[in-house]
Amino acid sequence: MRGASAARHPVAYEGGVTGTPRGELMQIGQVAERTGLSLRTIRFYEENGLVIPTARSEGGFRLYSENEVARLEVIKRMKPLGFSLEEMQELLTLLADLNAATGDREQLVDRLRMFHEAATARVTALKKELAVAEGFATTLAERLDASR
């Protein structure tokens, strides 16, 4: 059995002591476990250029570093905003570019502003949805009460 088997079950996967001694690469299953995403989803994200493994094993296994995991976590945070995968990719590279502090920040910041606007718009939409959902839930509750 492989070392993975030890981490497969509830044996702690803590910082570098047992599991993956910092700097080591993990394969897709471990990434899925840590991010809560499905293997299929992670592969799908790759198909769409969102998260590309840093390496492949001899036999073709995807190998990821902490970097990719972080990227996936960001994506998870973006999801409720309802952006498409394409938009998420754009935003991710946009943020990276901004961090890289390359020349013409103007355009970048402009696009960032647009994303921010879209985000707040979506937030208000979500609030509205939530209100409707709550309303319907209480309607159901009343019906329940009525027919008791």
Next chain:
Amino acid sequence: MRGASAARHPVAYEGGVTGTPRGELMQIGQVAERTGLSLRTIRFYEENGLVIPTARSEGGFRLYSENEVARLEVIKRMKPLGFSLEEMQELLTLLADLNAATGDREQLVDRLRMFHEAATARVTALKKELAVAEGFATTLAERLDASR
């Protein structure tokens, strides 16, 4: 041109004075206008047994009564709860059956309770999503601030 043209735009569709003189049937376009759903969506709902026109014209046009419009409004209220069309249909008939006060209410009420539970669960999920969305939005705002 149909009388609809007047109502097509923000002319109020108020109680039976101008528009559709109570008791009259309307065709799909008018229903779409009133509910804010697309024609395609309404037809799609029919395909799935959710809302069936009370009648058809000689030539096959769908004709709806206020009843159907009400049903569509209920569906609209359900949507944020994330139920599938099948579940929505079930819930709709369930509510109708309950109103009809037929025999074995026990089972019906039980199912209703399940729906209510699902609804509240979904509400908490929505709240969580909203929180994440808000969090990300402020993250974006901070980035914007930082690169100003």
Next chain:
DNA sequence: AAACTCGTCCCTCACGTCAGGGTTGGTTGC
């Protein structure tokens, strides 16, 4: 004639699911 509607068909998005085969790495048998 203009506006409206019909049914049919293919498209989208973000995955789920299934099939069939390959890889990894530890343990056995020789």
Next chain:
DNA sequence: GCAACCAACCCTGACGTGAGGGACGAGTTT
């Protein structure tokens, strides 16, 4: 000391799903 084996893991590819969107050519209403 090394081939065989095994379980767990992973691969690609293809098709399915849910909830519609869009386009089309033809028919209907007004």
